[in-house]
Amino acid sequence: MTKQLLDRALTIDIEAFQIDLVLWFTHDHRDMPWRKERDPYKIWVSEIMLQQTRVDTVIPYFERFMAQFPTVDALAAAEEEKVLKAWEGLGYYSRARNLHSAVKEVHEKYGGIVPNTPKEILSLKGVGPYTAGAIASIAFGLPEPAVDGNVMRVLSRILLIENDIAKPQTRKIFEEAVRLLISKENPSYFNQGLMELGATICTPKNPSCIVCPVQKHCEAFHKGIQTELPVKKKKIKKRTVPVAIAMLQNESGETIIEKRPETGLLANLWQFPNIEISDRNLTKEHLKTYLEERYPIQVDLNDHLVDFQHVFTHLTWQISVYAGSFKAKEPITNGTIVNAEQLDAYPLPVPHQKVARLMKGE
DNA sequence: GATACGTGGCA
DNA sequence: TTGCCAAGTAT
Numbered sequence: 001m002t003k004q005l006l007d008r009a010l011t012i013d014i015e016a017f018q019i020d021l022v023l024w025f026t027h028d029h030r031d032m033p034w035r036k037e038r039d040p041y042k043i044w045v046s047e048i049m050l051q052q053t054r055v056d057t058v059i060p061y062f063e064r065f066m067a068q069f070p071t072v073d074a075l076a077a078a079e080e081e082k083v084l085k086a087w088e089g090l091g092y093y094s095r096a097r098n099l100h101s102a103v104k105e106v107h108e109k110y111g112g113i114v115p116n117t118p119k120e121i122l123s124l125k126g127v128g129p130y131t132a133g134a135i136a137s138i139a140f141g142l143p144e145p146a147v148d149g150n151v152m153r154v155l156s157r158i159l160l161i162e163n164d165i166a167k168p169q170t171r172k173i174f175e176e177a178v179r180l181l182i183s184k185e186n187p188s189y190f191n192q193g194l195m196e197l198g199a200t201i202c203t204p205k206n207p208s209c210i211v212c213p214v215q216k217h218c219e220a221f222h223k224g225i226q227t228e229l230p231v232k233k234k235k236i237k238k239r240t241v242p243v244a245i246a247m248l249q250n251e252s253g254e255t256i257i258e259k260r261p262e263t264g265l266l267a268n269l270w271q272f273p274n275i276e277i278s279d280r281n282l283t284k285e286h287l288k289t290y291l292e293e294r295y296p297i298q299v300d301l302n303d304h305l306v307d308f309q310h311v312f313t314h315l316t317w318q319i320s321v322y323a324g325s326f327k328a329k330e331p332i333t334n335g336t337i338v339n340a341e342q343l344d345a346y347p348l349p350v351p352h353q354k355v356a357r358l359m360k361g362e
Numbered sequence: 363g364a365t366a367c368g369t370g371g372c373a
Numbered sequence: 374t375t376g377c378c379a380a381g382t383a384t
Contacts (some may be wrong), residue, residue, distance in 0.1 A: 031378075050380040056381085058372070091368025107383070128382045148380045168363065188382095195380055205373085234377090236365095265367070314366060350369065 009337035012158070012217045018183040019189060024213035025193030030055070031199070032060050040114035041072050041103075045136045048099050048126060052092065055199070061090050072114065075100065076107035084268060084347040093269060093347075098126025116140045131172065137187040145178035146191045147171050150198025157202060157220035166233040194330075216259035242277035242286050242314045245352070247359050248299065248326045250337070255359060256295065256326065257346060265292035265312070270346040272355050273335070277320070287322055296330035306358070310351040320353055 029035070032055065034046035039357050045065060065086050069075035075083070080100055087096035102124040106114055114135070115121055122132035123255040133146030145151075152165045161178060163170045179234045183190040201208045209221050214309050246321050257270050277283050285299055291299045301324035310317040328337065337345070340360050348356060 048378065052367090052379055052381055053369080054379050089369075091370090092381085094367070095381090098382080126382070130381055134380070146380080147368080149378085150380065192380090199380080237376095266366090310369095312368060314365095 011219070014181055017158075017181065018185075019213060020214050020217070021193040021197070022183055022186050022189045025189045025196055029192065029196055030215075033059060033066070035146075038139060040116075040135065042066065044114060044127075044131075044135055046133045048095050049090065051095060051131070053090065057090070059074075061087070063093075072103050072112045072199050074108050075103045076112070080268065081347065083221045085345065089350060089353070090349045093267060093292050095126055097268065100106040101125045101201065102127065114139070116142075118142065118144050120239075126215060126275070129175070134173075134191065137191045141188055143179075143182050143188075145175040145182065146195075147174045148195060150195040150202075151178065151206065153230050154194055154198045157207075157226050158214065158218045159267065160219040160223070160229070160261070162231050163339045164233050165230045179218050189326045202253060222240075238312070238315050240318050242280070242318045242320070243274050244320045244322060245272050245274040245305075245355055246287055246291055246299075246301070247272060247305070247321055247323045247355055248290040248291075249323075249359070250326055250328065252339070254296075254337045254339045256332065256337055257343065257348075267351045268347075269349050269352075271348065271352045283320065288324075291326070295326075295332055297326045297328050297332070300325045308351075308354065317351060319351055321358065 005331070025081050032046075034042050046062055049062055068086055076098070080097065082095060083096050083100045087093060090096075101290045105124065106112060115124075116131055116136075116139075118136045121135050122129070122347070127135070130146055130148050133144040136142040136144040149165070151154055155161060155174055156165065158161075160318060161173065161177070163173055173360055178191075178194075181190075195222050197212070197214070201212050205227070207226055208214055209218070209226060212218065212221070215221055218226070246256075253312065255272070257272055260266050260269050262268050273291055273294065275287055278286070288299050288301050291297065294323075301322050301339075303322075305323045307318070307320050310319060333349055343356055
């Protein structure tokens, strides 16, 4: 495969390609907060936030995060709860926990200085092959590949690579391609140029080949098959999980929330008590029984208030919200009782944020 | 290698 | 409405 790839890469004028790409990025790149300086910590945080997440979504989170945790040492000293709260709504929360853990390692093991070798960078928790390459090239100017979905799309078209980009193995092929093509003079702009091109011009649908700075190097364009690439196998259908959420209040207007398990979906975030529904007709009774078994409380449940869906990558929650009242017979240990104002301090996943707003009457 | 892991935007 | 997409990683 590598030999084949080498032949294909050599069919284009590598030096001209580098110049066209880097020059284009130099003049046409979008302005982003993390592009204002070369602080490896900021590059690192931005790259973690940008994993599977759009630039426009990330920008406000990045600004707030940097205001709150401006340095490695500041983030290392923070409580996990605060970090998760800053990440609330961004998704893929293990990114926040892994970043926090890795930053603490950098604080302790490297004196707060982000390591500058590809091997050490890759060893950091939450940093995989793409992110390691991005940090190495953008923060330290090293000629390392940083292959994300954009890069695979762009290069699949330019080099006419037809491997399925949904397969993990395929990424390695593109890394080999980048090692052949990357500008040794400016690896940072070369890698960012590839990604920027994919994000703005060489898009999945309706690529703007007319204004593409590397059009003359593109095999797919010459053959008129750019929309056929990249090859990507379709995903399987996701399952639906019915969930009943209890929105409880006592006479003081306080409610019960609990912390989710430290692993799995939405790990370490907080939520309103809930159960998976087995039989829709018996939901109200099941929920009441569950609540009174789990907590030392007496529950009075109303008929269900509203239904809504929340779609995850791999499953869908079909949610029914049940309002009701409770009286605590003893102190609660496996959850906590909070008022509306205190609730704001807890990191909640989006569907539970919706319940919180419901309870406040918003 | 396949699957788990969030969320919001868009055709 | 439904499905796909967006600067992936861990297990």
